[in-house]
Amino acid sequence: MSSLNIIAPFDGWCAPLDEVPDAVFAGRLLGDGLAVDPTSGIVTAPCDGEIVTLPASAHAVSIRSPHGLDVLIHIGIDTVQLGGRGFDPRVKPGARVKAGDELIRFDLNVVGRGAKSLMTPIVVTSDGAVFQNRRGTGLVKAGDLLFAVSIDASRPATPQPLPSDQGVQQRVVITLRQGLHARPAALLARRAKSFGAQISLTAHGRIADARSVVAIMALGVRHGDEVILRAEGDEAAQALASTLAGLEEAQRMELTHAAAAAPEPSPADRELEDGARKDGELSGVCAVPGFAVGRAARIERREIEVAEQGSGAAREREELDRARSNVRLRLERVRNAGGAARQEIISAHLEFLDDPTLNGRAHEHIAQGKSAGYAWRGAIRRSIAALESLDDSRLRERADDLLDVEAHVLLALDGEARPMHLPLPEQAVLLADDLLPSELTALDGRRLVAIALSGGGATSHVAILAAAMEIPMLIGLGAELRKIADGQTLIVDADRGTLYSAPTAEAVAKGRSEVEARLARGAALRQAAAKECHSLDGTRVEIFANLGSVTDAIAAVASGAEGCGLLRTEFLFIDRETAPTEEEQAQAYQSIANTLGGRPLILRMMDVGGDKPLRYLPLPAEANPALGLRGVRTALLHPNLMRTQLRAALRVQPFGVMRLLIPMVTDLSEILAVRRVIDELAAELKLEGHVSLGAMIETPSAALTAAVLIGAVDFLSIGSNDLTQYTLAMDRGHSELARRTDALHPAVLQLIAAAAIAGDAAGKLVAVCGGVAADRTAVPILLGLGIRELSVVPAAIPALKRQIGGLRIEECRELAKRCLHLGSATEVRSLIEQALGDGGEIS
Ligand code: PEP
Ligand code: MG
Numbered sequence: 028m029s030s031l032n033i034i035a036p037f038d039g040w041c042a043p044l045d046e047v048p049d050a051v052f053a054g055r056l057l058g059d060g061l062a063v064d065p066t067s068g069i070v071t072a073p074c075d076g077e078i079v080t081l082p083a084s085a086h087a088v089s090i091r092s093p094h095g096l097d098v099l100i101h102i103g104i105d106t107v108q109l110g111g112r113g114f115d116p117r118v119k120p121g122a123r124v125k126a127g128d129e130l131i132r133f134d135l136n137v138v139g140r141g142a143k144s145l146m147t148p149i150v151v152t153s154d155g156a157v158f159q160n161r162r163g164t165g166l167v168k169a170g171d172l173l174f175a176v177s178i179d180a181s182r183p184a185t186p187q188p189l190p191s192d193q194g195v196q197q198r199v200v201i202t203l204r205q206g207l208h209a210r211p212a213a214l215l216a217r218r219a220k221s222f223g224a225q226i227s228l229t230a231h232g233r234i235a236d237a238r239s240v241v242a243i244m245a246l247g248v249r250h251g252d253e254v255i256l257r258a259e260g261d262e263a264a265q266a267l268a269s270t271l272a273g274l275e276e277a278q279r280m281e282l283t284h285a286a287a288a289a290p291e292p293s294p295a296d297r298e299l300e301d302g303a304r305k306d307g308e309l310s311g312v313c314a315v316p317g318f319a320v321g322r323a324a325r326i327e328r329r330e331i332e333v334a335e336q337g338s339g340a341a342r343e344r345e346e347l348d349r350a351r352s353n354v355r356l357r358l359e360r361v362r363n364a365g366g367a368a369r370q371e372i373i374s375a376h377l378e379f380l381d382d383p384t385l386n387g388r389a390h391e392h393i394a395q396g397k398s399a400g401y402a403w404r405g406a407i408r409r410s411i412a413a414l415e416s417l418d419d420s421r422l423r424e425r426a427d428d429l430l431d432v433e434a435h436v437l438l439a440l441d442g443e444a445r446p447m448h449l450p451l452p453e454q455a456v457l458l459a460d461d462l463l464p465s466e467l468t469a470l471d472g473r474r475l476v477a478i479a480l481s482g483g484g485a486t487s488h489v490a491i492l493a494a495a496m497e498i499p500m501l502i503g504l505g506a507e508l509r510k511i512a513d514g515q516t517l518i519v520d521a522d523r524g525t526l527y528s529a530p531t532a533e534a535v536a537k538g539r540s541e542v543e544a545r546l547a548r549g550a551a552l553r554q555a556a557a558k559e560c561h562s563l564d565g566t567r568v569e570i571f572a573n574l575g576s577v578t579d580a581i582a583a584v585a586s587g588a589e590g591c592g593l594l595r596t597e598f599l600f601i602d603r604e605t606a607p608t609e610e611e612q613a614q615a616y617q618s619i620a621n622t623l624g625g626r627p628l629i630l631r632m633m634d635v636g637g638d639k640p641l642r643y644l645p646l647p648a649e650a651n652p653a654l655g656l657r658g659v660r661t662a663l664l665h666p667n668l669m670r671t672q673l674r675a676a677l678r679v680q681p682f683g684v685m686r687l688l689i690p691m692v693t694d695l696s697e698i699l700a701v702r703r704v705i706d707e708l709a710a711e712l713k714l715e716g717h718v719s720l721g722a723m724i725e726t727p728s729a730a731l732t733a734a735v736l737i738g739a740v741d742f743l744s745i746g747s748n749d750l751t752q753y754t755l756a757m758d759r760g761h762s763e764l765a766r767r768t769d770a771l772h773p774a775v776l777q778l779i780a781a782a783a784i785a786g787d788a789a790g791k792l793v794a795v796c797g798g799v800a801a802d803r804t805a806v807p808i809l810l811g812l813g814i815r816e817l818s819v820v821p822a823a824i825p826a827l828k829r830q831i832g833g834l835r836i837e838e839c840r841e842l843a844k845r846c847l848h849l850g851s852a853t854e855v856r857s858l859i860e861q862a863l864g865d866g867g868e869i870s
Contacts, residue, residue: 030159031092033073033173034126036100036149039063041167044148049104052148056213057099059158060150061173065102068138070131071169072124073098073149080244081131082107082208085114088130089152089244094178097152097239102133103142107208113137127170140313140523151176152239194225194259195267195766198803199274200826206249211274215243218273222258222266229255237270251826253803264766275822307529309504311479313521314490317499318545319477320538323515324455326466331437333400340393347389347399350439351380358435361468372428372464372492379432385410400440407433427489431463451475456517458508462489472496477519479526481508501526557587560828563868564835568810570828571629571818573796577615580622583821587828590627592744592818593688593796594619596672600633605643606668612675620679627684629721629744629796629818630676632669632701634690636661644668653758658691658725663700674708677718686719688744692729698722698739717741723796725749730778733785740791743782744818747797751775769852770799776808776847776855783813792816801827804859807834807869811843833868842869 035041040063047053047062076090079097086106089099102114113134118124139145151158161174203211219226219237226237230252235242237256248254256274258267337343355377362373379385385406392402411426451457451474459466460481467478467489475498483489483502493500499521511517511528518527518538527534560568571592572583583591599607599615607615620628635641636657644665649655662669679685689701698720705718722739724730725746737743747770752759754775757768769775779795786793794816799805801819806827809817819827842862846855862869 030175030177031074031094031096032126032175033060033098033149033151035063035167035169035171035173036070036073036130036147037063037065037169038067039065039147039167040165041162041173042146042164044150047104047146047148048144051213052101052104052150055150056217057101057148058150058152059156060098060148061162062146062148063167063173064146065135067169068133068135069129069169070100070102070133072126072128072130073100073173074126076124078118078120078122078124078130080247081116081118081120082244082247084109084111084208085116085131085133086111087208087244088116088118090124090130095153096156096176096178099148099150099152100130101148101150102131103138103145103147105143106138106141109138109141112141149173194257195263196255196257197267197271198253198255199271200253200803200823201248201250201274202822202826203250206252207243207246207254212243214273215270218270219266222269223261224258224263224266225260226256226258226266226270229257251829275820307527309479309507309526309528311501311504311524311526313500313524314483314502315478315494315498315500315521317477317497317519317521318538318541319456319499319519319521320535320542321454321456321476321517321519322452323458323511323513323517324452325458325511325513326462327459331400331434331441333404333437333440334398335401337393337396337398337401340396343393343397343399343402344390346440347393347403347436350399350403350436353439354432354435355380375428376432376435376464379429380436400437403436403440404433427461427463431465434463435465452514456519458511460509464489464492467492467496472498477501477517477521479504479508479517479519481505557589558828559589560831562810562831562834562836562839564837566810566836567815568831569794569816570824570831571627571794571796571816572821572824573818574619574821577618577622579821580619583824584623584626586821586824588623588626588821588824590629591619591623592629592794592816594628594630596631596633597635600635600641603642606641606671609671609675612672613678616676616679616685620684623684625681625684627686628679629686629688630679631688631690631723632659632662632676633672634658653752658723659689659697659701660691663697666704669701670704670708673705674712677705677708677712677714682714682716683719686721686741688721688723689740690723690746691725691749692722692736693726694728694732695735695739698736702739724778724782724793726753727778730781733782734788737785737789737791742792742794743786744794744796745779745782745814747775747779747795747799750778750797751799754778767852769856770797770802771805771808771846771855771859772852773847773849773855776812776843779809779814780812780843780847787813794818803830804856804863806830807839807859807863808843808846808855810834810836811839811841830868835869838869 042062042064044055044060044062045053051057072090074090074092076092078088079091080089084107086109087099087101089097091097115132117129117131124130157177159175159177160172162172201207216238228235228237228243228246230246230248233246235246237243256267256270358373358377388406388409389402392405393399407429411429414426451471453474454476455474456477456479457475458479461483462478462480478493478498478500480502481504490500499519501519501521501524504526515528516530516535518530518534530538560570562568569589571590572588573593574580574583574591575595575598580591599612616630634657636646640646646656656664676685676687687705689698692698702720705720709718719741721742721744722729722736723744723746724733729736730750733743748759751768751770755768755772757764759768783793793814795809795814796818800809800817801823817827842859846858849855849858
């Protein structure tokens with residue numbers, strides 16, 4: 028074992044990785060080490076070695092020691108989004124450096140303002156490192172020892188890239204705005220490491236081991252680049268699928284982070300800073316970026332009074348239980364009507380409400396003669412005191428949630444509910460010492476332009492809620508904030524962490540123009556994302572998203588989805604002991620419809636049974652579940668379950684956005700049976716107008732009789748995943764057959780063509796919602812066969828729209844015709860890949 032000393036790359040405050048406000052670093056997904064909060068802007072080499080990666084954005088650098096250990100320095104959190112602003116690299120990848128040599132200079136002010144945090148992780152990303160002499164929390168100077176790493180000489184050598192002609196593989200276009208930087212690379216590597224299979228990533232003609240973060244980063248994959256993920260060996264197909272899921276997770280994380288990303292300050296912004304009176308500037312911390320001009324509106328929290336003595340333990344316990352159950356009902360109602368952020372927060376509050384420790388403590392106080400309110404408050408405050416004694420700021424911020432739950436219950440004990448809407452003037456800048464999540468949700472968000480708090484926490488739930496409501500928020504503005512009079516005109520520049528409490532008339536005018544300009548920029552961006560999709564020769568193609576939750580719907584809208592082409596409603600039915608009620612389903616469907624904001628929502632009836640068994644539904648054990656009771660067959664066998672779902676679906680408002688889709692259809696009788704039930708329920712619910720109904724084409728029988736089926740429905744949607752498994756007689760989850768279960772097999776294409784021809788003859792839409800719709804090689808064939816609606820995972824939408832924009836339908840038709848008569852999926856793929864240019868267009 029040899030040992031390597033890692034020294035501090037700059038002066039600052041040294042802390043454990045747990046204090047880094049980022050789950051990837053704090054969770055040590057990239058590796059172990061320490062963090063330093065810098066007080067100087069010169070990054071020096073932490074050891075001798077070779078620079079392995081230093082991206083164009085220069086926000087991170089990794090160095091390989093002569094022993095072969097990789098050390099990553101990631102300057103601040105979320106700094107990749109600065110696109111290089113504030114960073115000045117002093118070396119290039121490949122350079123050999125000595126410990127203490129200058130690597131990067133950065134502007135502490137610029138980077139500090141644009142970053143979520145300046146906390147800089149210094150981590151060893153290679154496996155098998157053993158740490159010694161790790162420095163404790165406190166001041167550190169550049170060059171001081173941070174830790175020593177022992178290298179286990181017996182650790183396996185860096186795995187070799189795979190040979191190119193083996194294993195299963197998938198091409199993926201990277202839609203991450205910043206390409207494969209540290210965070211997504213860590214997510215990919217974590218997935219890849221959990222399998223025995225060898226997984227590689229190829230880009231720009233180079234191959235990297237997908238288990239190595241540094242190797243992935245060194246590929247320099249950027250937004251829009253195509254990479255090939257390849258797996259070989261044990262469970263190769265599962266490993267590939269899981270690693271791909273890692274990429275999707277990274278994309279979702281990026282969407283969440285995008286909400287908190289600070290935009291580039293505009294020239295008006297800079298001028299404003301100079302124009303404002305210095306003595307009217309309050310400086311705080313940006314919790315939600317943005318810029319606003321408005322009038323101060325202060326809300327004061329009323330302390331709820333409670334009597335100490337109770338009137339008998341039994342009665343007080345009963346009172347507490349009653350109050351808790353009233354709050355529970357109310358919170359559940361609010362949760363189901365809200366967006367994803369609100370749902371998550373209220374779910375946490377519901378957990379607190381039923382927390383056994385809290386309730387146990389409250390009951391102890393009651394047993395000592397205290398009132399229910401006094402007991403509840405006592406239990407909550409004890410937990411808050413415990414949280415506040417912790418070193419972890421994120422946990423301390425959870426105290427707000429406890430206070431919120433305290434107030435809910437105390438008011439319910441008083442027979443009062445928390446008011447749904449507190450009065451606010453127009454264009455209000457809300458001023459408060461602190462704000463609870465329920466206080467924010469009780470405000471009319473349309474009147475609120477910004478939030479400014481004396482205290483508060485950047486990762487508190489109220490900040491997450493404000494981000495979801497797109498309301499700029501500054502925290503930590505201190506006691507000075509209390510001196511601002513109600514009604515005073517304020518400028519809140521959350522991006523720069525500044526509140527201007529006494530701006531000049533000129534600064535206010537400039538601020539208003541800045542608000543206008545930002546609104547216009549935001550609208551243009553949304554418009555570009557939401558642009559309709561047309562082929563190069565002008566044919567309209569609708570791009571929808573496949574969804575399974577409200578969170579997916581948020582991602583879909585942000586990615587430019589024109590609607591939901593497939594809501595897999597199974598998420599409501601599986602993994603539970605009892606069937607979801609009509610009410611629960613109606614609320615879930617309505618939340619998704621609300622999130623889609625009027626876009627069509629194609630709701631697929633539950634596709635359960637087979638490989639998705641339900642604990643509360645006695646289905647016989649089957650030797651061949653894929654060929655047994657599943658999809659519409661299960662629904663028809665359990666009419667009550669089906670009726671409950673259909674009633675809930677038919678309640679979605681406004682009428683007409685929701686369209687129903689029947690899964691696993693094999694013949695006309697199934698469609699007619701479902702249609703009868705829909706018509707009955709629509710009459711019961713007094714619905715006026717036609718309920719749009721579609722059939723999935725997932726079985727060869729449905730594809731071959733599509734011309735008959737289409738007469739009984741309004742549209743068809745091709746589920747290529749099942750259609751492929753049933754056509755090729757290959758289990759879609761079979762790892763050995765994964766490479767051959769390919770929807771581009773000419774037999775599957777002929778069945779897709781049959782459905783498309785039936786749709787064309789009937790003048791009805793035929794969509795594709797199976798995985799093939801997001802396959803770049805398949806897209807020209809599907810368009811060539813006449814498909815005009817594709818429904819895909821939200822993350823694939825921007826790339827798909829771009830690809831279609833470069834295709835000519837006539838050329839697609841020609842290609843598709845040739846594919847129908849080839850002998851295998853491999854032949855189809857090579858024909859199309861030869862024809863496709865780099866951007867996915869036909870060249
Ligand atoms: C399909 O089979 O292609 C489909 C979209 O349905 P699922 O993947 O949910 O079975
Ligand atoms: Mg299916």
